[in-house]
Amino acid sequence: MAAARRRFEWPLQAALYTAFMALVALLSTAPAWQALPPGTAVVTVTLLHHGQRVEPCRPYTAEELARLPPNMRAPQKCGRERVPVLVELDIDGVNVMRESAPPAGLSRDGASSLYRRVQLTAGEHRLTVRMKDAPGDPFNHTREATVKLAPAQVLVIDFDNAKGITLS
Structure with missing residues (x-):
């Protein structure tokens, strides 16, 4: 057997x-699988950015400095909490995205992160990107551009401290 x-x-x-x-x-x-429908392009908004502090730094008073141990006596007192970063994207005059990215961390003192994708038809489009990373009302970073997107093209919108809002 x-x-x-x-x-x-x-x-x-x-x-x-x-x-x-x-x-x-x-x-x-x-x-058969296709990542995008025919004639479609993608605009990706990606962000990893520290918003400004909620409260500005201020000098310590003499009393406050006296209460601190000698090794912790810094010239200024700075709060840890940061402002959430607000991003808006308009395509051809229509607002397609308005996102607020809260700061990371238990003390809300880390970087704000955001990743969003928007599908649109290929061709020429007028983009307006606004970003607010400071306390107050107005947007403090703005970028307008006319882009020509090919089918299946991915346009990345990012923020660089030295260059501002970038399109690549």
Whole structure:
């Protein structure tokens, strides 16, 4: 009985491996999948940025300095909490995104992060990006541009402290 079983083990194992490989080959080509519909482009807004402090730094008073240990006597007292970063995106005059990215961390003192994708038809579009990272009402960073997007093109909108809002 054991000899008969051994005689069929290798052919049965080969048949099962062949069936598995055929299934993998079929599934790798059979369902046609497209990342984007034809004639569509993507605008991606990505951001990792520290907003400004909620309260400005101020000098310590003489009493406050006297209460601090000598190794902790800094010239100014600065709060840790930062402002949430607000980003707006208008495409062809229509607001398509308004996102507020809160600062990370338990003390709300980390960087704000944001990642959003907007699909639109390929072609020429007028983009307006506004960002607010300071306390107060007005947006303190703005960028307007006319871009021509090819089908399946991805346009990335980012922020760089030295350059401001960048499109690439």
